Amino acid sequence: MNQEKVATTQSYSIGDPRTNLPALPCYPCPHNASCCAYGVSLSDAEAAAIEADFGPGLVYRTRWGEFRTRIRQKRCVLFRDGGCTIHDKPYYPAVCGGFPWTDAETGGRYEYDVTICGEFVARSELLQLQRAIPSGKSFVRSA
Numbered sequence: 001m002n003q004e005k006v007a008t009t010q011s012y013s014i015g016d017p018r019t020n021l022p023a024l025p026c027y028p029c030p031h032n033a034s035c036c037a038y039g040v041s042l043s044d045a046e047a048a049a050i051e052a053d054f055g056p057g058l059v060y061r062t063r064w065g066e067f068r069t070r071i072r073q074k075r076c077v078l079f080r081d082g083g084c085t086i087h088d089k090p091y092y093p094a095v096c097g098g099f100p101w102t103d104a105e106t107g108g109r110y111e112y113d114v115t116i117c118g119e120f121v122a123r124s125e126l127l128q129l130q131r132a133i134p135s136g137k138s139f140v141r142s143a
């Protein structure tokens, strides 16, 4: 998930807390990209694009059918030389793009553990900002 995150590429209405989220120091990350230690969930298209560019072996399908990136030496296999090798690709995982602020699927607040981002551990005020983002569960999504 490394590289700068501003989370303002989507447009939100004035007053929505997502419009004023601070940038995180993602590149170079002072926390050794702690968020990249777990791998990430991928859409089928993202997994296929990674395999098309990098060959087999970097992504796998879990028992419950979800694609994820593999972990090697305690970091996502796509994290190399201090950065994410696919950050500028069109198939950069949507989950990484939203983390740690928003959930790629719902568009609302990222509901899982945001303290895997070391900056959230160092600056507790970020937790308050993140918790002010509306929950995705509260959105009525149109088809």
Ligand code: SF4
Pocket: 001, 002, 003, 005, 024, 025, 026, 027, 029, 030, 031, 032, 033, 034, 035, 036, 099, 100, 116, 117, 118, 119, 120
């Ligand atoms: S740990 Fe936090 S600051 Fe570092 S790359 Fe990940 S999201 Fe950015």
